[in-house]
Amino acid sequence: MSGEGFDPVAFLEQAVPIASNDDVSEMRAFLVETLEANGVEATVDDAGNTLASKGAADPERHLVLNTHIDTVSPHVPYEREDGVIHGRGSCDAKGPLAALLAAFFAADPVPEARVTLAVTPDEEVLSTGADALDLDGDLYIVGEPTNLDVCTAAKGRFEGTITLRGVAAHAAEPDSGVNAIDALAPVLDVIRSFDDDRDAHPDLGAPTLTPTLVDGGANSNQVPAECQLVVDRRSVPPETADDFRSTLQAALEAAVPDDVEVEFALTERPTPFLEAFATDPDHELVTTVADASQNAGGNGAVRPFTAATEASYFSPAPVVVFGPGVLADEDGAVAHAEREYVQTADVRSAAAALTEAVASLVH
Structure with missing residues (x-):
């Protein structure tokens, strides 16, 4: 050969x-x-x-x-x-x-x-x-x-986790706490509408944002203090990973109730995402x-x-x-x-x- x-x-x-x-x-x-x-x-x-x-x-x-x-x-x-x-x-x-x-x-x-x-x-x-x-x-x-x-x-592929933080309480008195899982409702609304005002790429079409994993709560009789939602992003030019992170963070902060802390972080990796x-x-x-x-x-x-x-x-x-x-x-x-x-x-x-x-x- x-x-x-x-x-x-x-x-x-x-x-x-x-x-x-x-x-x-x-x-x-x-x-x-x-x-x-x-x-x-x-x-x-x-x-x-x-x-x-x-x-x-x-x-x-x-x-x-x-x-x-x-x-x-x-x-x-x-x-x-x-x-x-x-x-x-x-x-x-x-x-x-x-x-x-x-x-x-x-x-x-x-x-x-x-x-x-x-x-x-x-x-x-x-x-x-x-x-x-x-x-x-x-x-x-x-x-x-x-x-x-x-x-x-x-398309590029990014991944990150949305973390919602509330206040734990007894489920018999739910109003005495802040339910982190309940705050998923406006988060999911943000995800569904995130790209509504974006033009599709002429070759790649529209970007997508998909919830893929969810985890929250510690006990079945407790108002959950924390919840995490993992999202998958398939991007189109010119969006970068940093653009996506900052734009999604701002949209979440605008939508989530003031008594719930919300944070979005890209998954840590030693190399850049495939953009x-x-x-x-x-x-x-x-x-x-x-x-x-x-x-x-x-x-x-x-x-x-x-x-x-x-x-x-x-x-x-x-x-x-x-x-x-x-x-x-x-x-x-x-x-x-x-x-x-x-x-x-x-x-x-x-x-x-x-x-x-x-x-x-x-x-």
Whole structure:
């Protein structure tokens, strides 16, 4: 599997059986071995990112190819049938990785250009790898299962907890206390109406705000002094996590009774949330990948991606999401599901499309 003879499907047949849900070490070692077998020097940085580059050290154009090697649990064993590879990571995202590798190995950038492969170790959890990257790229292609469509935008995903604090009292004398659970009524009204005056994004549609978990009260015969409600936010540009936090806090303070203390805090995490991103559909990056996809057998469709990705770490630089496989099909979930699979023909088509696109972008 060296030189110009790199076969993305053969790579995938070896990669999918390697469990990378709890520990990516074995998969990363296989990736480094593959890069070196194809004549490319690879490094692993302190954050666990696998990095390799071709071309100018100080380029006028720098194209970055990115995806991840970690997978969700549990590991699903590899199976192969005619034209289909089953197993955890087959479409999310070892299939896209195989296609990106084919394009990277084939790339021959002009003297003033550079192409970098950056493969992260924990996209499915906290994105500490992506957060540590400092690539200064001009263009980014992120490998995810898009069914060979070119995805130019995705909603962000934030999470936080609304805490309501009242005063405990005997339930026989409820007016002697302040009921924190009762204050959920205006909170839920705020959540339902939060986006009523916001315009929908032209590509991503309207943002959503959804209550997902609730906890409150200590005893069944006591007026509850505290209540927590967790909310899930799917954002659209230009909203940031800080914008969302401050706007929701203000709306809650205006709606909740004065005798109830209300606080909204984003869930603590060591890396930034995956925020929304949007690339101009008319940008050269988009049209180049779309044309190449169509030439390779895809339909050349340009659309939003329906899941959050590490593409948000590279925005506002132009970024697209592209790869073989699907998140779901007519029978249900595919990525993150026990039936995860990818069509080998789609892997080859994605490899051909990316090879053409990369060649066009760095020549």
